[in-house]
């Protein structure tokens with residue numbers, strides 16, 4: 001179970017999704033998604049590969065357009081915003097990509113400085129340097145500052161990816177499979193990093209994963225996606241104390257048959 | 262919100278109705294998409310903030326990438342062209358016309374074309390591959406969600422760089438081409454450096470030079486645009502990166518030939534005989 005206590009404000013929803021549909025050609029990916037993310041909360045979205053978890057958070061950040069339904073982020077409807085308004089909203093959303101998506105022609109320092117210098121043209125070099133060092137310290141990778149992304153390990157890249165979004169001090173974090181492809185110890189490190197970020201930066205987060213250890217360690221609430229809908233939502237115990245065969249097989253596979261993501 | 266291609270008056274097409282055959286429709290959609298891409302370039306290129314630092318860096322890369330090949334090709338073109346022309350002129354005892362013949366050939370025709378084709382191969386493919394891999398590894402999406410404008414940072418800077426650098430590279434090609442020619446003329450006819458260039462530039466007009474510079478600018482813009490368009494819109498993983506690089510080269514070479522023909526017609530129409 002999650003160790004530290006989160007300060008969740010259940011009266012304020014920072015993300016609120018209603019009846020969301022999205023298809024690609026004849027492939028219907030999302031079929032009526034409803035979700036509320038409350039202030040200060042970590043919601044974990046569980047689901048098998050290819051169920052549309054990444055598509056969901058890409059819609060939340062405005063990278064993809066929904067076919068039907070509404071997505072409100074911090075009170076604004078994402079697909080109705082113009083370019084300027086969307087940019088302003090995106091400053092408040094941190095997006096950690098499944099494959100980290102670090103800019104591989106830039107050093108770690110330049111990767112981290114990029115969103116800052118582009119969004120705050122007047123900022124001085126000293127301020128940038130200080131912010132970069134601070135955020136690297138927060139993710140525990142101060143020594144990597146001059147390295148290129150190609151010289152980093154998968155877990156380190158994930159951390160830098162998270163740091164790059166934290167540097168803009170977002171209110172909402174979207175993590176796409178933060179522990180995929182990492183060993184259990186590094187995964188545990190990332191899990192505690194996610195919890196630290198929640199505490200330190202007071203973020204609300206959506207964490208996408210198919211790693212139950214990660215779900216258990218980071219989630220205040222779990223939502224299980226099956227066939228393009230949320231099939232079950234609640235605390236970890238509530239969700240997995242269930243008689244739905246598909247959910248149970250997911251659980252059994254992860255913990256009993258020993259394949260941890 | 263960014264409008265997707267197929268919105269507005271093209272909505273009908275998206276719904277499955279076809280104006281013409283599906284293929285023609287797809288082709289027209291593509292043209293419309295390219296038109297919007299170019300329009301977006303002009304909309305964003307002239308709005309501050311300007312990325313001077315990045316533009317300079319890209320200019321440096323354009324020059325650096327193509328300089329060796331251009332030096333070699335330019336020099337050999339001048340040298341070989343001179344060697345091949347000499348027998349024909351010698352028949353009329355007119356080898357003294359060699360410098361002006363060569364300078365007309367190089368400055369009017371060869372330098373812009375050779376430079377553009379080499380830059381399309383070296384620079385265009387590189388831009389296509391670079392932006393393509395940034396697209397498929399979601400680096401462009403990452404820029405977008407961090408509220409920065411990837412189009413401005415990646416596309417605008419590269420297109421400006423190729424557009425500015427091609428005229429300079431073209432003049433450089435012309436210069437090494439003339440040097441190659443001079444080497445041959447000097448060794449056969451013992452013409453002095455001064456006499457050679459005096460002779461060569463007598464037959465070159467301001468129109469020749471400005472027409473060539475114009476062509477180089479147009480070619481540079483084409484190479485940058487083709488590379489950026491194919492790379493920025495790459496799809497389908499690593500395969501898409503290769504395809505982007507490839508179609509950047511093919512498209513820009515094809516367009517360069519068409520533009521060449523059109524510009525030659527225009528220049529010849531306004532040239533006083």
Ligand SMILES: Nc1ncnc2c1ncn2[C@@H]1O[C@H](COP(=O)(O)OP(=O)(O)OP(=O)(O)O)[C@@H](O)[C@H]1O
Pocket residue numbers: 024027029047048049050051052053054055056098210
């Ligand atoms: N841009 C796109 N164009 C067409 N199809 C897409 C696109 N993006 C996603 N899809 C399809 O949507 C489905 C869901 O994709 P998504 O990436 O959201 O899966 P996921 O739940 O994140 O899986 P994983 O756990 O493997 O990351 C897949 O079948 C995929 O082929």
Ligand SMILES: [Mg+2]
Pocket residue numbers: 053054055098176177
């Ligand atoms: Mg995914």
